Amino acid sequence: MEQDVARIIAELTAKEKEVADLKAKLEKLQKDSHTTASLHPMEDISSALDHLRKKASLNNDEIMRYSRQLLLPEFGVKGQVNLLKTSVLIVGCGGLGCPVAQYLASAGIGRLGLLDYDTVELSNLHRQVLHGENRIGWPKAFSAAESLKRLNSTVECIPYHMQLTPENALQLIQQYDIVADCSDNVPTRYLVNDACVLSGKPLVSASALRLEGQLTVYNYKGGPCYRCLYAKPPPPETVTSCSDGGVLGVVPGIMGCFQALEILKIASGKDSSYHQQMLLFDALEGRFRTIRLRPKQNGCVVCGEEPTVKSLVNYEQFCGSTATDKCRRLCLLTSDKRITIQEYKQILDDKIPHLLLDVRPLVEFNICCLSSSINIPLSNLEQCKPEDIALLKEKMREYKRNLQSPVQVYVVCKNGNDSQKAVCALQKMSGSELDSLEAKDIQGGLMAWAEKIDTKFPQY
């Protein structure tokens, strides 16, 4: 009896391992096939998509599936039939794009174009709800299409694993009825806007950061386009991305749901409520505010009476930033004022005396830090906050008890941008507010430390 049990347990364990191995193999194959199939060739864009079926009635499956929305007098069979013949291009399959695609597919939109150049990362999953743990490394466009297929196999999903560019944007957008801007950077927002104006498509646009969201419909029924509101791009240093500023996942979730709602209204034949209106959402206060916007501007360079932008331009140049939300690399200091992460490791190993100043915001310092570091956030340093200056002075005094000046300060931050600004600030204070010191920044910051020196150090 006991022998039988042991034998069966052993057999089960072996079988379970076999199943796990097979699953892993399958997953790898699926992932590889998606990655190799990745680049959607240009021909696919240029060859026009088939017309969506035009039909006046619904079949029994459709009636059952969509029954709860068919019961709404505001929507009804007519709304559903309209929806089934509408195509929507979703630019960006991230925090906004996922809920937009999810609700449009569930509601029975005819066709969804899913565009994203990026691949799924672990730090995306808290807000990009169509992607799962088993999708890490997949192109987001394919991951989204795969999830949507399970949700509603009758919706045609076309993934585009590519960047939207001035070269492909018109060709792509012309093939869709409505465009959803779910992108995460300024150049893409101007590009999508211009392409929608030039092809006469309504642009349902939302954005989210930290605990706030904004939504409006551009280029729609006499309302403004993006350029009518923002003729000049913001200075790049004033733009914060989700990877820098953070975002609570549910905030883009809420804004994406609003986008889906407005698209459903337009697609089913109703008007959007946000024509010449903008919705502002403050999640912390739990408050929505709707504001009246200016109408389409006669002097607008793209949608005005005498447009000067008649074809798509170079938007990265126009905005002075790249069309991604990835971190920019600053280069403020000469190489003699910088050390590599390997050099810093050597300094630690050789026990060379120094102060390590971490200039990240406290909230980031609380996530992780190097044990010997002192935290003075960059903004406090730049403002010469008295308590922080006092702390630094105190540490410098301790240092000089044993050693001669100048004090050697190494400055670290997350990626090696703010640390350079901090070195500039310290140089100005050296010999005046502070005793003379020698400051250098650590290139690549703590993320380089995590990547190259201590792989157990958290990345965020």
Next chain:
Amino acid sequence: MKMAAPISIHLEFGGGAELLFDGVKTHHVTLPSQSEPWDVKQLLEWIKANLLKERPELFIQGTTVRPGILVLINDADWELMGELDYKLQDQDNIVFISTLHGG
């Protein structure tokens, strides 16, 4: 010369613009009496002199707000209200919203 009485207005900063004001979103302020009625242009100068904590160039460029900040006067785009020339009324609500780009 007749002086205009002091006026109380509500200022709000959002979309990240509040970070230039110590993270405080709502400010109730009283603008002192002066010979002419206050307009938005003068309000911007007043904000720069009295409220801005750091890096004024991230809020004001020249005589107007920097690109990427939307100004609302009583829940309407300031373009509908006369922009810098709008004459402030007692209890007006002026909002400065930094445009978000994340997604």
